[in-house]
Amino acid sequence: MARWIIGVDIGGTNIVVGLVPIEGGAPVGLRTLATEAVRGSDFVVGRVAAMVDEAIAETLGAHGGTRADVAGVGVGSPGPLNRATGVVINTPNLGWKNFPLRQLVSDAVGFPTQLDNDANCAAYGEWWLGAGRDVDYLVGITLGTGIGGGIVINGEIVHGASDAAGEIGHMTIEFTGRRCNCGNYGCLEAYCSGPNIAARAREGLEAGYESVLTQLVDGQLERITAATVYEAAVLGDRYANEVMVETAKILGAGIANLINIFNPQAIVITGGVTRAGEHLFGPLRTEVRRRAFRSAYDACRILPAALPDTAGVIGAAAVFKKATFGSV
Numbered sequence: 611m612a613r614w615i616i617g618v619d620i621g622g623t624n625i626v627v628g629l630v631p632i633e634g635g636a637p638v639g640l641r642t643l644a645t646e647a648v649r650g651s652d653f654v655v656g657r658v659a660a661m662v663d664e665a666i667a668e669t670l671g672a673h674g675g676t677r678a679d680v681a682g683v684g685v686g687s688p689g690p691l692n693r694a695t696g697v698v699i700n701t702p703n704l705g706w707k708n709f710p711l712r713q714l715v716s717d718a719v720g721f722p723t724q725l726d727n728d729a730n731c732a733a734y735g736e737w738w739l740g741a742g743r744d745v746d747y748l749v750g751i752t753l754g755t756g757i758g759g760g761i762v763i764n765g766e767i768v769h770g771a772s773d774a775a776g777e778i779g780h781m782t783i784e785f786t787g788r789r790c791n792c793g794n795y796g797c798l799e800a801y802c803s804g805p806n807i808a809a810r811a812r813e814g815l816e817a818g819y820e821s822v823l824t825q826l827v828d829g830q831l832e833r834i835t836a837a838t839v840y841e842a843a844v845l846g847d848r849y850a851n852e853v854m855v856e857t858a859k860i861l862g863a864g865i866a867n868l869i870n871i872f873n874p875q876a877i878v879i880t881g882g883v884t885r886a887g888e889h890l891f892g893p894l895r896t897e898v899r900r901r902a903f904r905s906a907y908d909a910c911r912i913l914p915a916a917l918p919d920t921a922g923v924i925g926a927a928a929v930f931k932k933a934t935f936g937s938v
């Protein structure tokens with residue numbers, strides 16, 4: 611009986627790899643390296659394979675055993691993708707088009723391999739071992755450069771008819787709103803992703819709002835990031851706080867939609883933006899309460915992720931376990 615499953619989380623910025631105990635537990639042999647997608651897809655697959663080999667060597671060195679103790683590999687990748695064929699259809703961040711990632715990784719590492727969307731993996735990891743480990747209905751939201759989502763119902767990721775379900779960042783939140791990277795207008799992501807929080811703050815300053823933000827970046831407004839906005843909010847800056855409250859209200863409207871549609875027990879939010887803490891979660895809960903059905907709101911906890919650095923790796927391993935053994 612195998613003891614380990616390898617989890618691989620491929621992001622636009624970093625690749626994270628670790629071995630997850632098959633019965634569940636913290637990943638070991640954990641390592642992170644830059645993705646460096648500009649060096650090409652062969653480079654990225656080679657880097658994944660090298661990281662997997664190192665993680666296995668470190669884990670077997672510390673815990674004993676052989677490669678036969680590893681059941682296989684779960685890979686989380688930005689999508690959209692086709693799980694049946696293991697092909698990533700298109701990822702602007704990595705520059706991949708119709709890229710047979712699963713087969714290439716499997717050939718390179720010599721283990722059976724399963725593939726799923728990275729945000730689905732993060733939600734699944736939080737459901738298996740994180741903030742949602744005691745619930746049956748969970749929605750995970752990843753706030754970062756983009757906004758990802760994953761829906762878990764009764765221990766299963768909801769994939770939809772063509773593996774495209776859970777694209778929470780691209781729900782329309784404003785009918786004629788801001789242009790989104792996906793080509794649509796008014797998506798949640800066009801307001802509440804890190805770069806768009808910064809862009810909205812910048813636009814207000816250019817329109818004449820006074821804020822300590824201008825000093826924090828020495829007048830170079832293009833240097834404003836979401837982190838600078840909440841830094842300023844924590845310092846008590848009124849304008850930055852307004853931007854955070856507006857962000858929370860828009861996100862709250864999106865979450866109220868999710869609560870009314872799925873009636874989940876937990877919404878688990880992960881990503882850098884959650885470091886804003888109660889500057890975000892306070893007004894967020896208020897807005898959700900205002901908008902969602904009361905019985906649905908009362909049944910749902912809105913939580914920061916419990917595994918902000920490892921949910922993707924753990925969830926990718928869980929994807930492999932589910933596909934191979936039937937349950938997690």
Ligand SMILES: [Zn+2]
Nearest residue numbers: 780790792797
């Ligand atoms: Zn969009």
